[in-house]
Structures are given as structure tokens and as C-alpha cells.
Amino acid sequence: MAPITEVEHLTNPLVTVEQLYSLQDDDRNHAENGQSVRYAQAVLTQAAGILLRLPQDVVATSLVLLQRFWVENLGQGHATADLKIASEASIYLSAKLSFTPVSPRSVCNVYAYLLSTSSSLPFIGCPPPSAATPPGPQSYYVSEGSYEREREKILLCESLILSSIGFDVHVALPHTLALTYVQALGVSSRKLVKRVLEHLNGGLLSPQLLYLTHQPNALAVAAIYLAAKEVGVKLVDGNWWEVFDVEREDLGFLVLAFGSFVGFAAAEKERWENEREKLRELLSGGG
Structure with missing residues (x-):
């Protein structure tokens, strides 16, 4: 494999016009607005990176890899992976490629919290003037059985992301x-x-x-x-x-x-604040 030159190190592979058209077609055929759902997934990924205390360049890399996966997967005519699992896998993969790797257990715990009613995400968790008794930690507890199933899904999706993007994980950031x-x-x-x-x-x-x-x-x-x-x-x-x-x-x-x-x-924030349960269901179970 030829080494990456200095110029190549500062550039990224770009999408083709055909791939963008495929994505637009998928958006039109999506039960929900495809752009809106992908934005919510990106916000979820960003929030997970913050709670995992990952550097911004690692979180940025995960978001770019996630976008490449969306484009490549749809361009090849494949079904889109579970929204939450794809987000988890991209964070796990980008962290693994950095000096700050995270464990699958940490990833699962963070996403369970972010998609619970206790979430700190403003348009996923309970509204500020919620019940007098706020949701407790039990709302985002991950049992050992649930963790093992989630871990297998993350590792499988990680392989799917890598194969979809041709194992090209280089991301040049601006x-x-x-x-x-x-x-x-x-x-x-x-x-x-x-x-x-x-x-x-x-x-x-x-x-x-x-x-x-x-x-x-x-x-x-x-x-x-x-x-x-x-x-x-x-x-x-x-x-x-x-x-x-x-x-x-x-x-x-x-x-x-x-x-x-x-x-x-x-x-988007205003829209999803009025449809919290729908968004949580989309992100938790796919879209």
C-alpha cells in the first residue's frame, strides 16, 4: 500500500453526483424526512462523544465516517443500518483509531442514557417543567444480557461501516x-x-x-x-x-x-421537541 503523501493527507474522498442523487431519492422515499433523521442522529453522536470525553477531532471523524457510510451504503442499494447502532459503531471506530479508545460498555451506557427520558439532550429527554419526581437511573440501566446483545451489534455494524467505505478511515479535518x-x-x-x-x-x-x-x-x-x-x-x-x-x-x-x-x-429542535417520543423511537429502533 502506497504511503499517504502530504497533499493527500490534507484531502478527503468526495461524494459523486450519483451518490447525492441516491441519497435524495432515499429522502423522498423515507417515512420521515431523511435529512431531519440524519441530523438527529448526528446530534446524538456529538452528544455521545462529549459524554465519553472524546476530543472534538475524534467526534468529528466519527461524524464524517457516519456520513460516508450513509452515502456508500445507500449508493450500493443496501438497507440503512439501525440509527443508534450506526452512531455507536462510528464513535467506537473513530475512538479506536485515536489515542483515546473507549470500551463497548462505555458506549452502550452513554447511549442508553441519551435515549432515556433522563436524557440531557433537550429534544429527547423530558421537558424542563416535567414531573416533580424526575426519571431515575433505572430508566437507562443496561443489563448484562442487553449489553452483550448491543456489543455484538456494534461490532457487526463497525465491520459494515468499514466494508462500505472501502476501509478508508482517513479523515482530513479543516x-x-x-x-x-x-x-x-x-x-x-x-x-x-x-x-x-x-x-x-x-x-x-x-x-x-x-x-x-x-x-x-x-x-x-x-x-x-x-x-x-x-x-x-x-x-x-x-x-x-x-x-x-x-x-x-x-x-x-x-x-x-x-x-x-x-x-x-x-x-429541527422545535420540531422534535413536539415529537420527543417519536424521535426516541426512531433513534432507538431504526428509521
């Missing part, structure tokens, strides 16, 4: 690139950097699969461009994004995509 670009532009605003990272992390949850359609350098430049507009930081004059090999058309698309995510996320 976060470090963005910080390098900010320094190259001569900007030293912490507020700008914070907003750039917020856009990049939000992009991981975007239903537009930005991490599968654009390379890290384009994602980094778009996040910087939009963040600078929002926080009022003046960047250098001229088409500075061309220095980082980004075309105006890609920049415009990504800026709109990053900018529209907040509205999409707010609408």
Missing part, C-alpha cells in the same frame, strides 16, 4: 488549516477564531454533507470569510481566498450553507 490560514492573514482575534470553529463544528451536522462535498481548505476559508463578516474583522483586500486554492463559486456556496445552518437547527 480546523487546524483554518487556524493556520487565520495566522497567515495576519489576524489575531480570539472572537474570530471562536466563531470560525463554531461554523466548522456546525458544518459537521449540516444536512448538506459539506464535509463530503468540499475539501478541508474550502471549508476553512468559507468559515473564516463568514466569521470575519459576523464579528466585524477586516481581512486583507482582494480575492485572498484564491491564495488558498478556493474558487469564488465554492466560497459562495459554503458561506450560504454555514450561514443557513443556525436556522435549520432551530427549526
Whole structure:
């Protein structure tokens, strides 16, 4: 196997037009809105990564691998795996590839909590003004038998993810690139950097699969461009994004995509807060 070159290390395999059409067809045929369900699954994955105390780059890798699995699996005409199990398997796999592996037991415990009525996820757990007696730990207790069954499903889905994506687990993330670009532009605003990272992390949850359609350098430049507009930081004059090999058309698309995510996320939160039980059932038993 040929070693990964420096340029390849900074790039990702991108989806094809045919694969995107297949995903859109699946969304139209889905009993629920496919984009909406995948977003909820991504939020669940992000929350699990936080409770497992995984670094953000590990959680980001798991989300990208999960998206690749969605696209590749549907593109091959295969049925979609259980939503929760696929999320668990992607977190378990990405952590295994990092310096912070987690045990299947920890994964099972965290997901049992997140999908219980005690969940800290605002649109899955009980509403804030719930009953006087909040749900107890028994609502997310995982018995030994349940754990063994769950563990087998996670390991099986991990194999399915790997085979679907051709065992290509390399994921180049734009976060470090963005910080390098900010320094190259001569900007030293912490507020700008914070907003750039917020856009990049939000992009991981975007239903537009930005991490599968654009390379890290384009994602980094778009996040910087939009963040600078929002926080009022003046960047250098001229088409500075061309220095980082980004075309105006890609920049415009990504800026709109990053900018529209907040509205999409707010609408999804409102929708699922009114349908908590349905969402919990979808994520727990597939979709």
C-alpha cells in the first residue's frame, strides 16, 4: 500500500453526483424526512462523544465516517443500518483509531442514557417543567444480557461501516488549516477564531454533507470569510481566498450553507421537541 503523501493527507474522498442523487431519492422515499433523521442522529453522536470525553477531532471523524457510510451504503442499494447502532459503531471506530479508545460498555451506557427520558439532550429527554419526581437511573440501566446483545451489534455494524467505505478511515479535518490560514492573514482575534470553529463544528451536522462535498481548505476559508463578516474583522483586500486554492463559486456556496445552518437547527429542535417520543423511537429502533 502506497504511503499517504502530504497533499493527500490534507484531502478527503468526495461524494459523486450519483451518490447525492441516491441519497435524495432515499429522502423522498423515507417515512420521515431523511435529512431531519440524519441530523438527529448526528446530534446524538456529538452528544455521545462529549459524554465519553472524546476530543472534538475524534467526534468529528466519527461524524464524517457516519456520513460516508450513509452515502456508500445507500449508493450500493443496501438497507440503512439501525440509527443508534450506526452512531455507536462510528464513535467506537473513530475512538479506536485515536489515542483515546473507549470500551463497548462505555458506549452502550452513554447511549442508553441519551435515549432515556433522563436524557440531557433537550429534544429527547423530558421537558424542563416535567414531573416533580424526575426519571431515575433505572430508566437507562443496561443489563448484562442487553449489553452483550448491543456489543455484538456494534461490532457487526463497525465491520459494515468499514466494508462500505472501502476501509478508508482517513479523515482530513479543516480546523487546524483554518487556524493556520487565520495566522497567515495576519489576524489575531480570539472572537474570530471562536466563531470560525463554531461554523466548522456546525458544518459537521449540516444536512448538506459539506464535509463530503468540499475539501478541508474550502471549508476553512468559507468559515473564516463568514466569521470575519459576523464579528466585524477586516481581512486583507482582494480575492485572498484564491491564495488558498478556493474558487469564488465554492466560497459562495459554503458561506450560504454555514450561514443557513443556525436556522435549520432551530427549526429541527422545535420540531422534535413536539415529537420527543417519536424521535426516541426512531433513534432507538431504526428509521
